[in-house]
Amino acid sequence: MICDFCSVPDPAWRYPADSFHDVFGSRSVEDWLACEACQQLIQAGDRAALARRSLNAPGARMVVDVLGRALALDYCHDLHARFWRARCGAPYRIAA
Numbered sequence: 566m567i568c569d570f571c572s573v574p575d576p577a578w579r580y581p582a583d584s585f586h587d588v589f590g591s592r593s594v595e596d597w598l599a600c601e602a603c604q605q606l607i608q609a610g611d612r613a614a615l616a617r618r619s620l621n622a623p624g625a626r627m628v629v630d631v632l633g634r635a636l637a638l639d640y641c642h643d644l645h646a647r648f649w650r651a652r653c654g655a656p657y658r659i660a661a
């Protein structure tokens with residue numbers, strides 16, 4: 566498993582969430598997983614730092630290449646806003 570925000574392995578937290586679609590129509594299916602660093606940003610409500618961190622994920626490099634960094638950052642903000650709206654319960658620690 567990887568962090569759904571920054572793609573590092575072995576995320577420690579699970580955020581209950583409903584399924585939703587991103588702006589391109591890709592479907593996010595239910596819960597999101599977060600590493601310790603992303604969990605701290607989420608709990609702090611620091612969405613700007615969370616979006617910047619997500620752009621450093623290996624999977625985001627292609628998005629950055631295609632869209633450019635500014636649009637990729639907009640995409641991350643929008644995606645995370647959708648995640649925030651889809652949340653449906655308190656996060657909890659998952660077994661390693």
Ligand SMILES: [Zn+2]
Nearest residue numbers: 568571600603
């Ligand atoms: Zn992370």
